[in-house]
Amino acid sequence: MTAEPTELAAEQRYVSSLYERLDAERDLADRRLTEALRSTGGPPQAAAEREAATATYSDRLAQLKSVEQGLCFGRLDFSEGHDGDSPIYVGRVGLFDTEDDYRPLLVDWRAPAARPFYLATAASPEGVRRRRHLRTLSRRVVGLDDEVLDLAAGEHTDHLGLAGEAALLSALERRRTGEMSDIVATIQAEQDAIIRAEPSGVLVVQGGPGTGKTAVALHRAAYLLYTYRRQLTSRGVLVVGPNSTFLRYIGQVLPSLGETGVLLATVGELFPGLSATGLDTPEAAEIKGRIGMADVLANAVRDRQLVPDDRLEVPVEGGEVLVLDRATCERARAKARDTLRPHNVARRVFTERLLDVLADQSVSRLESRVLDDLPDIPLAADEVDGGPMLDARDHATVRQELAEDPAVREALQSLWPKLTAQELLSDLFTSKERLESATAGVLGGDEWRSLLRAPGAWWTPGDVPLLDELAELLGEDDTEARARRERQRREERAYAEGVLHVLEQDEEILDEEVVRVRDVLDAELLAERQEASSGLTAAQRAALDRSWTFGHVIVDEAQELSAMDWRLLMRRCPSRSMTLVGDVSQTGSAAGTSAWGDVLRPYVDDRWRLRELTVNYRTPSEIMELAAAVLADIDPELSAPVSVRDAGVSPWQRRVLPGTDATDATAAALAAELPSLVTEELATLTRERGGGTLAVLCPASLEGRVSAELAGMREAAGLDEAGENPRVSVLTVDRAKGLEFDAVVLVAPHEIVAASSRGSNDLYVGLTRATQRLGIVHTAPPPPALSGAQKPSSAGG
Ligand SMILES: Nc1ncnc2c1ncn2[C@@H]1O[C@H](COP(=O)(O)OP(=O)(O)OP(=O)(O)O)[C@@H](O)[C@H]1O
Numbered sequence: 001m002t003a004e005p006t007e008l009a010a011e012q013r014y015v016s017s018l019y020e021r022l023d024a025e026r027d028l029a030d031r032r033l034t035e036a037l038r039s040t041g042g043p044p045q046a047a048a049e050r051e052a053a054t055a056t057y058s059d060r061l062a063q064l065k066s067v068e069q070g071l072c073f074g075r076l077d078f079s080e081g082h083d084g085d086s087p088i089y090v091g092r093v094g095l096f097d098t099e100d101d102y103r104p105l106l107v108d109w110r111a112p113a114a115r116p117f118y119l120a121t122a123a124s125p126e127g128v129r130r131r132r133h134l135r136t137l138s139r140r141v142v143g144l145d146d147e148v149l150d151l152a153a154g155e156h157t158d159h160l161g162l163a164g165e166a167a168l169l170s171a172l173e174r175r176r177t178g179e180m181s182d183i184v185a186t187i188q189a190e191q192d193a194i195i196r197a198e199p200s201g202v203l204v205v206q207g208g209p210g211t212g213k214t215a216v217a218l219h220r221a222a223y224l225l226y227t228y229r230r231q232l233t234s235r236g237v238l239v240v241g242p243n244s245t246f247l248r249y250i251g252q253v254l255p256s257l258g259e260t261g262v263l264l265a266t267v268g269e270l271f272p273g274l275s276a277t278g279l280d281t282p283e284a285a286e287i288k289g290r291i292g293m294a295d296v297l298a299n300a301v302r303d304r305q306l307v308p309d310d311r312l313e314v315p316v317e318g319g320e321v322l323v324l325d326r327a328t329c330e331r332a333r334a335k336a337r338d339t340l341r342p343h344n345v346a347r348r349v350f351t352e353r354l355l356d357v358l359a360d361q362s363v364s365r366l367e368s369r370v371l372d373d374l375p376d377i378p379l380a381a382d383e384v385d386g387g388p389m390l391d392a393r394d395h396a397t398v399r400q401e402l403a404e405d406p407a408v409r410e411a412l413q414s415l416w417p418k419l420t421a422q423e424l425l426s427d428l429f430t431s432k433e434r435l436e437s438a439t440a441g442v443l444g445g446d447e448w449r450s451l452l453r454a455p456g457a458w459w460t461p462g463d464v465p466l467l468d469e470l471a472e473l474l475g476e477d478d479t480e481a482r483a484r485r486e487r488q489r490r491e492e493r494a495y496a497e498g499v500l501h502v503l504e505q506d507e508e509i510l511d512e513e514v515v516r517v518r519d520v521l522d523a524e525l526l527a528e529r530q531e532a533s534s535g536l537t538a539a540q541r542a543a544l545d546r547s548w549t550f551g552h553v554i555v556d557e558a559q560e561l562s563a564m565d566w567r568l569l570m571r572r573c574p575s576r577s578m579t580l581v582g583d584v585s586q587t588g589s590a591a592g593t594s595a596w597g598d599v600l601r602p603y604v605d606d607r608w609r610l611r612e613l614t615v616n617y618r619t620p621s622e623i624m625e626l627a628a629a630v631l632a633d634i635d636p637e638l639s640a641p642v643s644v645r646d647a648g649v650s651p652w653q654r655r656v657l658p659g660t661d662a663t664d665a666t667a668a669a670l671a672a673e674l675p676s677l678v679t680e681e682l683a684t685l686t687r688e689r690g691g692g693t694l695a696v697l698c699p700a701s702l703e704g705r706v707s708a709e710l711a712g713m714r715e716a717a718g719l720d721e722a723g724e725n726p727r728v729s730v731l732t733v734d735r736a737k738g739l740e741f742d743a744v745v746l747v748a749p750h751e752i753v754a755a756s757s758r759g760s761n762d763l764y765v766g767l768t769r770a771t772q773r774l775g776i777v778h779t780a781p782p783p784p785a786l787s788g789a790q791k792p793s794s795a796g797g
Helices: 005-038 044-066 112-119 165-173 189-195 213-227 229-235 244-250 282-289 293-302 326-338 343-373 392-404 406-415 421-429 432-439 447-451 463-474 479-508 523-532 538-544 563-572 596-604 621-634 662-689 700-717 749-755 761-767
Strands: 072-078 088-091 095-097 103-108 128-137 140-148 202-207 237-240 262-265 311-315 321-325 552-555 578-582 608-613 652-656 693-697 727-731 741-747 770-778 793-795
Touching: 005 044, 005 072, 005 088, 005 095, 005 103, 005 128, 005 140, 072 112, 088 112, 103 112, 112 189, 128 165, 140 165, 189 213, 189 608, 202 213, 202 596, 213 229, 213 237, 213 552, 213 578, 229 538, 237 538, 244 262, 262 538, 282 293, 282 447, 282 463, 282 563, 293 421, 293 432, 293 463, 293 563, 311 406, 321 326, 321 343, 321 406, 326 343, 343 392, 343 406, 343 463, 392 406, 421 432, 421 463, 432 447, 463 563, 552 563, 563 596, 596 608, 621 761, 621 770, 652 662, 662 693, 662 700, 662 741, 662 770, 700 727, 700 749, 741 749, 741 761, 749 761, 749 770
Parallel strands: 088 103, 202 578, 202 608, 237 262, 237 552, 552 578, 652 770, 652 793, 693 727, 693 741, 741 770
Antiparallel strands: 072 088, 072 128, 095 103, 128 140, 311 321
């Protein structure tokens, strides 16, 4: 239902007044920030006060700036007699009238009061008479979409139960820019229930392509940070995505919702100081992801705890040769292993014991040398043999000297070396002997050969969970450093309490309208800020600290993670407050999963909740029909999500016919056909949508060739890649996972299927990336699921 122009003008007045309020809030935060930054000098306490104030006001300012676009997008009018008859406006941030007892002018979308905006239906209106979507462009209201939630009025929601259908469809029809947008204005009820679910425990969100899993995951992060800010600000929220292209694609959503304290990372980025730029072969990736690798690594660590075959001679300074025999070393090793401490920590037990043995040896040799040098004077009748000549202090001195002796150090290091995770893994993967030994009984046959690599090879994402596991197995002997840090932390906490007290007194004389310091800081948090002293957020500090544990962890495309990836993530989240979103029908990685229970059982048994999303907001029904045939091929029991809209155009299929020699002929056939097909698609996008994004999805074997063809096409047309619109990208399905484009041209589907370790899953993913148009270019007879649809027309032979 569309509103009258007078309505539009009235809403414009209201929205303008909201922007005035927003500007006033920004000015205030800006002034406070400037004051905090300007003040200098004073006692150390003043510096801490300044830091707290600077952090508070700059966070607030960043939040107020981020909500400029689409500040207010909704209005609810209630039925007569309903609690508080006046309408409420819903938007990206809460705004209040400071001159009218803090009357809410705009309700934050995450606040409980905003919930009916997403949930109310004609059948269950929750007191709402009318839901209005306000469409804005900058600060201008350009349109209103009304829904009257009254069964009697005959405005029923359709079979999918969509709320705000007009606004939703207009959002879905929008041209894609290559960056994901937020969906605050049109969140649907099934999505809202997930976004606002309790943060405790593991929540799995299973849904087919385009059901909004990524959107829901990100809005959930924003919701949790708003609702549980005190708990989550200090520990931070981690959002894990499958690759850096995907993280770039979703990177703007949380900032646009005013949330910057979230760490977005791939699992491969979760080992601070290491960049995993290498690539594993599919076999190596699969093996590295197996849970058995935890045993392989434990074996590899034990293999570094040695004893001599018979005896080890230690030529110490001064010319003496001390001896460590096998039995002594075995006893020391058993003692150290019995502590069950990590290797580098247990090393202390091993080395202390051997140092005792060496010191005893050295002392008794010294004593016998002294005795040998003394003239043989018989004891008098009343004298007794006085026992050892050297006392405990002498013994300690000898021991200390031995501890610093290079030969002793070398001997101890050779038997039980102090190791870093990187050293151990690279020693392991570059040595046949070490690999064979560590994998014996865990990997089959000669699978270990897939792990062998040249010295100096780059780290791969698959190495990261292994390094993390090793870091745990190796540990760090940081006893002294920890005690020092703990002392320092206690002092900082006591000091922070004092600072907060002073800040609160200051606040009494400031305006009430600003967020109070205790609302956003407590002594613990402030102490952490002090400790960081660089003003880093929890997310930034977490990125630098391998042992950081997060308040909540969200994993997108969770089906792709290997068993070893899960071990790493579970370590980062001991509270198990997690949201995992994914689709087991889209698993591409051989190390990924096809059943959530398998993944979670080792950590939470069956104590996890499952929510399903069933409506596809991305892919139009014509394309989904084709994809559903492929899904049925994967597993006839599975059902594809239902599309909310039609595109009005069917996917096209084209067959380019190679000649005899497969590789060359396929390339030649593509060279002849693909550029013109893509050019045609681009022209259609320009004509029908004024631009947008187009992806050519192809198997890895053709990626180089296809990219070269398209570069040639650009050159011939005098196009500049940087500023082109529509934008074209060439991607493998693996890298397109989670992304979407206005149009997709899918090349060589039979090869995509053949190259995948998961049958047709990759094809299903590729088919479901388009929001408007899909074309398929075959270089061989189509896979059976596709040949049932519109017959491919032949070309080129
Ligand atoms: N309630 C909504 N309002 C507007 N747009 C929505 C809504 N829900 C989802 N979308 C849009 O639908 C598209 C698909 O969403 P999203 O990428 O989150 O799906 P997905 O389930 O993660 O898909 P895939 O499994 O293919 O990665 C996005 O453009 C998203 O913005």
